[in-house]
Amino acid sequence: MLHSRIRRGAFTAAAGVALAALVLSGCSSQRGGTDDATGDADVDGTFVFAASSDPGSLDPAFAQDGESFRVSRQIFEGLVGTEPGTADPAPLLAESWESAEDGLSHTFTLKEGVTFHDGTDFNAEAVCANFDRWYNWEGLAASEALGYYYYKLFRGYASNPDEAVYKSCTPDGETTVTVELNQPFAGFIPALSLPSFAMQSPTAMAEFEADNVGGTAEAPTLSEYATGNPAGTGPYVFEEWAPGEQITLTANPDYWGEAGQIDEIIFRVIDDPTARRQALESGSIDGYDLVGPADTAALEEDGFTMVSRPPFTILYLAFNQAVPELQDPLVREALSYAIDKDALISQVLPEGTEKATQFMPETVNGWNPDVTTYEYDPAKAEELLAEAGYTEANPLTLTFNYPVNVSRPYMPDPEQIFTVLSTQLGEVGVVTNPVSNEWVDYLDLTSGTPDHGIHLLGWTGDYNDTDNFLGVFFGGPSMEWGFDNPELFTALTEARGIADLEEQSELYQDINEMVATFIPGVPLAHPAPTLAFDPRVESYPASPVNDEVFTDIVLTE
Template identity: 80%
Template sequence: MQHSRIRRGALAAIAGVSIAALALAGCASERGDGGGDADATDAAVDGTFIFAASADPANLDPAFAQDGETFRVSRQIFEGLVGTEPGTADPAPLLAESWDSAEDGMSHTFTLKEGVTFHDGTDFTAEAVCYNFDRWYNWTGLAASEALSYYYGKLFRGYVETPDAAVYKSCTPDGDYSVTIELNQPFAGFIPALSLPAFAMQSPTALAEFDADGIGGSEEAPTLSEYGSGHPTGTGPYKFDEWAPGEQLKLSAYEDYWGDAGQIDEIIFRVIDDPTARRQALESGSIDGYDLVGPADTGALEEAGFTMVSRPPFTILYLAFNQAVPALQDIRVREALSYAVDKDALISQVLPEGTEKATQFMPDVVNGWNPDVTTYEYDPEKAKSLLAEAGYDESNPLTLEFNYPVDVSRPYMPDPEQIFTVLSSQLAEAGVVTNPVTDAWSPDYLDKITGTPNHGIHLLGWTGDYNDTDNFVGVFFGQPSAEWGFDNPELFAALSEARGVPNLEEQTALYEDINQMVAEFIPGVPLAHPAPTLAFAKRVESYPASPVNDEVFTDIVLTE
């Protein structure tokens, strides 16, 4: 969730303007600053905060997760070495007070915060840091699969059984509160990547006691470990109490937290998968807030006096083409599908106000965005012509499975069924027959799409985790993936080279070329950059909106 390199200032400015315009900036103190002047008013404030989640977390162990609902919960329980500056995607100290990186980027020494404990009383030390890094690296089998250790595999590339591919080399304690991480290969985004919830520090004691890596099942349907289903143990301001899947999850304030406790001493995440039901729950006063407000609800809630918060668009919604499907291996088919999509109509019909049209698989505030990239403007007749060249016509139409999730809203995909309806209608105008295939979001849809080849064209997207180009195109296209189903060594090599280049100008040029390569290869259609909106009860004076969703509830300011 970090450095935007050349465009970092632009992103920070956008975030600041958006939040300030909603009277939300400046109220929340930086995490752990010891604020403390809220004591006089806290006694009059109801410290229970009920937030409506659109789905259950997939896993209480963030190292085995990739979804926003899991990470929203895990950010309250866990902390990483690196955090983000409030309201931006830029890296900031968290459990590491500072760090020094070698000029070649191959080693990084962290000075750790002292006096921090995990929720089970275990001390946070350099040994605990190395335990976590070594845990990730030593995963094998199902634990090392794309369906589970998604982020580690995408960013650190290899495990103990594939050391030649691995970015990570070793972790060495330098006393109790200093630790050095050595890398096998350069990774320019290493520091900002550590702000990801997947790389949060977890208690070595609890990980061992509750068999955190005891994952069962299969890639398509993994089962949680005892730790991941009921014993998450971090250093964050809130500790885990209980979880009733499909209903709610409870957290309470950790009494020995090292930082500012804030006003909220109990959090209840209540699962309400329907956007209309979430709105009604807010209106009735049974919840304090929710994310992913439906575009049609925003104006009415604002008019009624609810506190509305918009995040800057740091998302990408895309229609992906799985090239494990033979028809999608034909570049003419992928090009035809691109011309068949009317992005402007999609945005105006079903996406929230403030959504920006996408030309590539990352927002324009990210380094390497290419203003001259090849685009495929809506042209259904051209789509028909290309399909005819590929051998498809009215008597032999192109027929594809179209996968999308149900009973969920995501920041980049507020209403999947509405999006599917619009896109399938547009494709039909070009002569494409789509057969809908639906699955519940977590774990079924994500596991199927990212962990198996058993899907067709499909809806998915991304909320940027930190401001680095590799976090977008590198994660999507940096290596073979079950989601996209293609092997493109030239593209993989270009992305591998770019992620290790320390010179900013050189790296920018490389990523601009890569975005053009992606546009010509057409792995899918980048559709839009939606601007997610949250709604809160009137008692919520301020909410720490973050473009990368780094939102910890100790920073919420309540008035009653």
């Protein structure tokens, strides 16, 4: 998403389960004549939403991609949510919280009368069960490949407590709980709005062995819990997952909040953008995300409801420095000068996309208006390549990895983006060997192994904090980027613990300049994702961080 990552991620589910998507159906077999959740018989309460890919996991703690999180946001809730239409934290299962001045202690007052879908009470003990679950992960569960967000943000486990951000969780009665940290983490509260840190039923996780994961980093397998028995406190309950076809959720009859109009959600996978548009036009779905740039104007003209999110994304071309050629800063600088971002945006990215100069949007604290940039200059690129020893007779040759059959908020059409960029690189003499993978395999390859070259990826911000961008990308050694830069890692660790916003902002501006001159990759653009809906959708709760719960959708029929 975000990511956001709601970016990315997806995993091979045990038992072969792997689906995810929201497909909205107007077919009689999908949309019925039952009363909606509000009792209004005039509104069709079945909502079909088309997703671009399968989810990787029904357990959000072991997920990192937007399609998994879109489903999990309906089933699960965290202690912290977001203010509607923003990336800022707001109370959810925690009605309030108090943080110590030193940032090492946070006390939450919990909402009363809430139960998980399996009937287990939500209380302070349940909160601590979730925190302690993450902290006690071992092996593959504790790896970047599987427990991505906890690995990135909390940095350590019971097995290496000296590196861990988390220290302990202590209940004080049923409705008060204190979480203590070993080190300051200024983004702790907003980070809890991530679906990965949603509250899950301790009973269901134990019964269905939620942490019983296996396989390898390249091909992990998930538990019975993650493939068919999720239990949260959210407004919708999991009913069925037909792998490769659809996921069905139904309204939670015991939900503590407002029910909304939709009493059944069907998430159907339609990986092709043209097929998603055609499904909407035919009335077989109610809506879809990641509308192709060429389709937006035509759908709007035909009367469909179009909704755009503010750009809170980053699309980038990453340089994996495990590749010897990419360890040369001259090469990385040359590749930066070879990229024409303006042409890329005008040719294949949505209207409203902004050109990127650094690895986070301008709206995030610490964005540097004076950062070093590498404006398109093919002659300069050729000069630097020659200085690095590459000529027409001895060209720089690189593997170029990209995903296929998927759309992401930051990357609506990977094949088109690859084509534009590989052509631009070819114009300065770089030979690219294309390697494509399906999305799940692509993420396993680029995030969990060193076996890739330059590659396309990106991020949808999960919450409004610089650490959610720079810290996630460059906070420590990573298989994706393949470099060791202790100076950068230390600077980011220091900045994430600074409570004073002005002081922290100055540090992050310096870090953005450090990243720009180190050149781990090319920040390309901040695409503005667009959604399209049937005219019966009067409003949709668009969120810059994709925090969109379907109880907030307003329907007219």
